[in-house]
Amino acid sequence: MTDINAAIRQVLEAHGRLGAGFAGLRDDDDLYQKGLSSHASVNVMLGIEDAFGIEIPEALLTRATFRTIDSIRAVVETLGVANE
Amino acid sequence: MTSNDFRSQLLEAGVLVDAGSPGLYHRSADYESVVRALEYYVRRAGHGDNPQRLFIAPVINLETLKGSGYVGSFPNLIGTIDSFDGDMKQLSEFRDRVDSGGEWLELMSHTDVALPSAACHIVYPMYKGATLPAEGIFFEVQANCFRREPSMDPARLQSFRLHEFVYLGSPEGALAFRERWIGKAQELLADLGLVLGLVPANDPFFGRGAQMMAQGQLEKELKFEITATISSDTPGAISSGNYHEDHFGDAFSMSTHDGQVAHSACFGFGLDRITLALYFAHGFQLEEWPVEVRERLVLSRSSHLTESS
Numbered sequence: 164m165t166d167i168n169a170a171i172r173q174v175l176e177a178h179g180r181l182g183a184g185f186a187g188l189r190d191d192d193d194l195y196q197k198g199l200s201s202h203a204s205v206n207v208m209l210g211i212e213d214a215f216g217i218e219i220p221e222a223l224l225t226r227a228t229f230r231t232i233d234s235i236r237a238v239v240e241t242l243g244v245a246n247e
Numbered sequence: 248m249t250s251n252d253f254r255s256q257l258l259e260a261g262v263l264v265d266a267g268s269p270g271l272y273h274r275s276a277d278y279e280s281v282v283r284a285l286e287y288y289v290r291r292a293g294h295g296d297n298p299q300r301l302f303i304a305p306v307i308n309l310e311t312l313k314g315s316g317y318v319g320s321f322p323n324l325i326g327t328i329d330s331f332d333g334d335m336k337q338l339s340e341f342r343d344r345v346d347s348g349g350e351w352l353e354l355m356s357h358t359d360v361a362l363p364s365a366a367c368h369i370v371y372p373m374y375k376g377a378t379l380p381a382e383g384i385f386f387e388v389q390a391n392c393f394r395r396e397p398s399m400d401p402a403r404l405q406s407f408r409l410h411e412f413v414y415l416g417s418p419e420g421a422l423a424f425r426e427r428w429i430g431k432a433q434e435l436l437a438d439l440g441l442v443l444g445l446v447p448a449n450d451p452f453f454g455r456g457a458q459m460m461a462q463g464q465l466e467k468e469l470k471f472e473i474t475a476t477i478s479s480d481t482p483g484a485i486s487s488g489n490y491h492e493d494h495f496g497d498a499f500s501m502s503t504h505d506g507q508v509a510h511s512a513c514f515g516f517g518l519d520r521i522t523l524a525l526y527f528a529h530g531f532q533l534e535e536w537p538v539e540v541r542e543r544l545v546l547s548r549s550s551h552l553t554e555s556s
Binding site (some may be wrong): 195200201202204205208219224225226227228229 | 462464492
């Protein structure tokens with residue numbers, strides 16, 4: 164489970180603009196409460212697609228998908244990505 | 248009454264005249280007298296904040312449009328302006344194309360002017376890099392706004408007047424400003440005999456991630472619309488209150504007096520939509536509108552537009 168989550172955290176660090184909110188971030192923390200704006204979530208979405216070589220279908224491009232590291236991982240796994 | 252029926256009635260009554268593109272109309276003097284009366288009506292309500300006032304130029308600088316974020320977010324709605332600036336040789340080819348029904352638009356060049364999509368956008372760049380006073384900045388602006396949304400629904404115009412009240416300053420100040428205006432606008436518009444709704448809403452984001460942006464705006468209640476019936480079964484927004492958080496404060500490096508990124512909010516009155524809602528509610532003869540509505544709008548004062556025509 165850790166590889167996918169680590170990659171997600173890298174994308175969040177690069178694009179999420181969470182500032183202080185990034186420190187001690189848990190897998191089930193609400194990212195929007197931690198400072199993820201809608202604009203930044205779209206950049207995170209693009210970063211996730213890049214990092215995993217996937218294209219997330221429109222139906223899954225929702226606010227809920229990007230609410231936690233866990234929810235992002237769930238969608239990434241749905242699209243066939245597995246831990247190495 | 249369907250929007251089609253209302254549109255037909257408006258055209259038959261001569262209130263609107265088809266200008267050749269869906270959602271584009273010339274207007275009667277009566278219609279304009281209502282728009283101008285509404286402008287004075289809302290201006291009076293905004294007096295207390297002693298805002299700085301500007302009537303936006305009919306076209307704006309292309310850089311201003313880009314800086315507003317509208318170009319990136321809603322490119323499908325913007326209107327840019329081209330013109331011909333070729334030399335004599337190119338002019339010859341240009342004229343050939345014009346005369347033969349060819350592709351003359353292709354030979355036009357971009358200019359530095361464009362149509363504004365919203366009125367408040369010209370305010371933010373004016374405070375680029377500024378430290379705002381503790382009480383905040385209050386502004387009042389009006390613009391002829393353009394949004395490329397051709398439609399046969401008469402309430403969906405491509406070009407329309409937005410009269411907006413803008414606040415720049417603290418988060419608390421911005422939220423309070425928006426709440427105050429939502430309350431005030433509901434009173435003002437109800438006093439004109441309109442039956443209103445108030446709903447959280449979202450902007451028409453475009454492209455991938457549009458749904459995420461819209462859901463975010465809705466969940467955080469960043470936008471509220473005051474709605475009224477304008478013919479179609481779904482009430483249409485005639486006014487909206489928007490809290491931008493730090494979106495413009497960040498984009499234009501504006502700070503509060505205590506060093507935080509400035510927040511902003513704006514409240515806009517869609518003067519054309521309100522006018523259409525009034526026509527829908529009260530009929531096509533201004534002199535038959537309810538007396539209290541005519542008095543509140545001081546319609547008799549601005550009816551000089553009709554007396555001499």
